[in-house]
Amino acid sequence: MIVPKNRLGKYKAFLKKWNLVENPFRSTPPDDPKLLAKIFYGRDQELDLAILMLYEGRNIMVRGAWGIGKTSFILNLLYQLEQEVAGQSGEMLILYLSSIPGDKPTDFYRAILLAIADSLKEIDPEAKDIVDTFLGYSIQRSKISTEGKVNFLAVSFSYKDESLTNRLTPNANADPYPLLIRLLEKVEQTYERLVIAIDDFDKKDPILVKTILEGSLDLFRNGKHRAFIVTGRAFTHLQEATLKALGIFSKEIKLNPMTQDDLRHIAINYLNSSRTTPSDDCEPFTNDIMSLITNYAQGFPRQLLTICEQVLNVAANKEYEEINSGTFKEIWLEAKDNYTLVLTPQLRHLLYIAQQTGGITEDIKDQDLDKLKVLTFVALLPILKEAEDLGVLILHEDEGGIKYVPSKLFRTISPNPDI
């Protein structure tokens, strides 16, 4: 007879000992705005500024490196806006688009068109017709919330393979821009204010981003109470200068790395989200260890959450009563190994160079490029981006330029990283 090992039971019992229902740490923010609002900490000045600007119909660009908390910021901002506007007179529609599919300006317009049509489909027959017959994408509403006269919709898109059935509907070949502008005017007859948030806007090719912005001045500039907020990480000062010349964005909000104290508060908020009784301590982490972890996170919430998630898992599996200076060393080594072992040889090479040099910049030496088997820094950019996406390298930006520094989550790579 096979006797089950009861791993889950042991794990849960340990979490319970720590007053936790589950491991609360996740590297991506929760998509429930109410839960997010409980966990979110800091960025007060940026929120104060952004709420006023969006309410007044001004466009904002939010930028910051991968893992700095752009999505949390924008979702929390929209939630706060919803709460505050609900207490005011006038109706407002808030649309959050988690990503835009496709690689052409028309894809961008079609996605916004579909999101707007979806929000109007109950009250406008043309909008309903567009949603019912739209080809190429399907739309998913991940969240719907209504506070007073404010509707907050979060949507994402996926491709669907379809053939054209109705020639009057916006198909893959037609220019959706005029229809989009017309539908926006309709929205503005129903809602006094409209906010459209587009996350990761600059995931697309820079030429495409520029083409979209240059070709969409009516979309971005017209409408007294229509505001766009976009997030991106690669917007540089220079590109922003070009964008500013177009007069599209009234304000750029740069999200900087957070202080250790802010990160500590975030960790406590996450712990409280899973505690049966809230508390302002870091249990099962001791204060010393939390201080070490917030240092390792280098100001990046995503690094903090990934480290805490891993460390807590390992500690629970090892059945440690506390994560303190006596137990942490072993936990930390195992957590780092778990991450490091799955890296590809190419990423190991990159991490090795980054660890050796203290970080990779555009002034990387030729001999280091040779070790990475490329001739130029620009050839490294795709793999640097991949390393950033995986949290292997962290992008730091200051007046001197950008630097990809190694995450502390990985162990020191040997001089022969292939092995």
Next chain:
Amino acid sequence: MGCSHKAWVLKGNVLGSIERYDEALLSYDQALRIKPDLEDVYYSKGVTLANLNKYEEAIISLDQALEIKPDEEALWNATNEVFELIKQRLNILEKKNIFNLLIQSYQKGIEILQHIGKPNQLLKFNYQLGRTLLENGNYTEAIKKFEVCEAISQELKDPSMLSMTLYHLARLYHLTGLLEQSRLYFKDAIRLFRRLEDDEKIATTTLALGNLEMQIGRISEARNHLKEAKNYFQMFEKTERLMEVEQLQQVLGTV
């Protein structure tokens, strides 16, 4: 009994060498009438037509040569050189039409090369097409072609072609307002020119980088780069370039 095609070719070559191009052309046509699949005769005819300033017909003849024998490496090199010569000889009035024809020829050549797989030639043809598009003002299309060149020359580890490709891409990104990208590409082009120890190109690119940095407010970097370019142009007495640097330095002096 008539002459063999070889005799006509020989006669054409001799007439061409003494610049009797009209007669040489007649001889090549005679040879092609007897044997229509002679790629080298189409090539020679193309060169002769180019010498007669009949560029459209020259390009068509050169295209035919490549279609007949696409696996002949030397023919691709030679054709590329003639295309370049034609571009250099064009006057403003001829430019528009002939450029369009050349663009079509490069594209046709690229299609053949993609099919038969000759990465070195594919790189050269894309590079020349990129340059032609750039000179023709088709910046977006030119960027696409140079991006192909960038990928191939990175793959082939060809620093010479890569350096020039990055230089042109940097210029194009600058022209199209992608300034940060332009800056990084200029820096990498300089990195490669240093490896190749090509002082003149280092200076030219450093000047272009300094100009860009000035525009985007990286003043101290701009000062350093302009100074570096100036030293070179002074040393080699490149008067026009020197004036260009000094003008920019004057503007910088007021910043």
